[in-house]
Amino acid sequence: MSNPIVNWWRSQQFKLAVSRGDTQKAVQILHDIQKSGARFSWLEKLFRDKLQLERASLEYKREIGNLTEKLTQLSDSAVDNCKLYPNQELINSIYQKFQLIQHDHYLIQSTGIDVEIFDDFESKLVAYLQDEFNKIPVDKLNIKLADAFEDIHNLKIGQDPDYNFSLTPHVYFMKFFLENVYCLYLAWFFIYQDGLLSNKLNILDIAAGPGTVAYSLALFLKSIGESEKSSQDHISYYSLEKQDGFQFRGLQFWRKYIESLITPVNTYFRFVTADLLSSNHEFDNLPQDFFDFIVISHCFFADTSARNQANSVYKSIFTNNLKKQGYVLLIIQDKKLFKFYKTKQEENQDLEKKLVASFIAELGLDLVWYKYLTSRDSRKPCSAMEFAKFAEEKLPKQIYMTPMIQKYSHQKHDANYTLDDYIILAKK
Incomplete structure (x- = not known):
């Protein structure tokens, strides 16, 4: 109780x-x-x-x-399940076709190409350009091309073009597109070789131009498809580019080439036309923590003030839009990297590592690896005459594009597939 x-x-x-x-x-x-x-x-x-x-x-x-x-x-x-596990037979084949030679821990020389894949791609590009030129009266065409060639020539002398002529995208296709696809194809190959590539990817291409990143990945996935059967690819590709003309022409050619293949890459495109240096911040609507890869290929401004402003935007995008386990792929020309730090290029790995470390530190990134991808076997610059002779004897020719360039410009020598870029893989 x-x-x-x-x-x-x-x-x-x-x-x-x-x-x-x-x-x-x-x-x-x-x-x-x-x-x-x-x-x-x-x-x-x-x-x-x-x-x-x-x-x-x-x-x-x-x-x-x-x-x-x-x-x-x-x-x-x-x-x-989506991972593309490295196939040693395919890796050996690409090393052989591209004649890849690793001279030291960082320098990789390439003097070859996959003729079957790139010849078909190049011929389709030339056919597309010729169809576009046929729509313009000859007298007007010559004037428009002259303006566009002069504008795009600034890239060769380390300046930033205006990109404001109607045929500037076409001249870019003729002069730089194939080489950039060639470089990025090998970048995707090295990523694949390390077991970091999937057949389902979300990619942001900053300063995308006509979509070089998408084309290079599509060609590399085509190489994989020819060596082994894989599950269905699906690429979500975001193009962030100031010039809508580049985006339009890139998509136009994509439809003519990629979607005409028997087994095209299943790709979702989204275009964000935005000026990185404007105050409008059109890119604020990019999806958060979404991208497996963010790629910046050659969009590093020669002007210091513009470069610092762009770097601030890049860091914000890396922080907000890259997945925690995602990667940043950077492509920068060797001359430009050394010019940023007022240094002469020489056969000095310690100096090279220091410059790469400074470069990614400015972007708030941590280095995974970098490779100096070049047509030559040395870091030391050579004269234009020496390189022209070397290219004629050793490097793969752009057999379809050369006649077109010689027809519409003052160039007399053959166009070749050449490389002189640093490929840098980093994480936030």
Whole structure:
């Protein structure tokens, strides 16, 4: 039978324990009161309800933790299923076709090409350009091309073109596009070789031009498809570019070439036309923590003020839009990298590593690896005459594009596939 005096005494002890914050003692007394059959006071009921809520909350958190762990395991499994595991036979084939020679830890020379893939690609590009030129009267065409050639020539002398002529995208296709696709094809190959490539990717191409990154990846996936059967590719490709003319022409040629293939890459395109240096911030609507790769190919301004402003934008995009486990791929011409730091290019790996470290530090990134990808076997610059002779004897020719360039410009020599870029893979 319940004893009122004992119950009163327990209640007083319970109040004292609660006031002192002695939860363990209060729980023990509450348990004794319940066993005695006495009714709980309002304070004891309140304390009991608090304990029940805390237990429920702990159980809820435990269940959330278990579900999160299972979801992570499923997610990791899905990512693993999408991984393109390196095929040694394909790797050996690409080394042979591109005549890749690793002269030291960083310098890789390439004097070859996959003729079957690139010849077909090049011939389709020339056919597209010729169709475009045929739409313009000859006298107007020559004037428009002269303006565009003069504008795009600034790239060769280390200046930033205006890109504001109607045929500037076409001249870019003729002069630089094939070489840039060639370089980025090899960049994707080295990423694949390290087991970092999937057939389901979200890619942001900053200063995308006509979509060089998408084309190079499509050609590389075509190489994989020819060596082994893989599950369906799906690429979400975001183009962030100031010049809508480049985006339009890039998509126009994509439809004529990529989508005409028997097994085209399944690609979702989204175009964001934005000026990185404007105050409008059109790129603020990019999806958060979304991209597996963010690529910046050759868009590093010669002007210091513009470069610093662009770097600030790049760092913001890396922080907000790159996945936690995502990568940043940077392509910069060797001459430009050394020019940034007012240094002469020479056969000095320590200097090279120092410049690369400074370059990625300005972008707030950590280095994964870098490779100096070049047509030659040395870092030392050579004369234009020496390189022309070397290219004529050793480098793959642009057999379809050369006649077109010679027809519409003053260039007399053959166009070749050449390389002189640093490929830098980094993480935030």
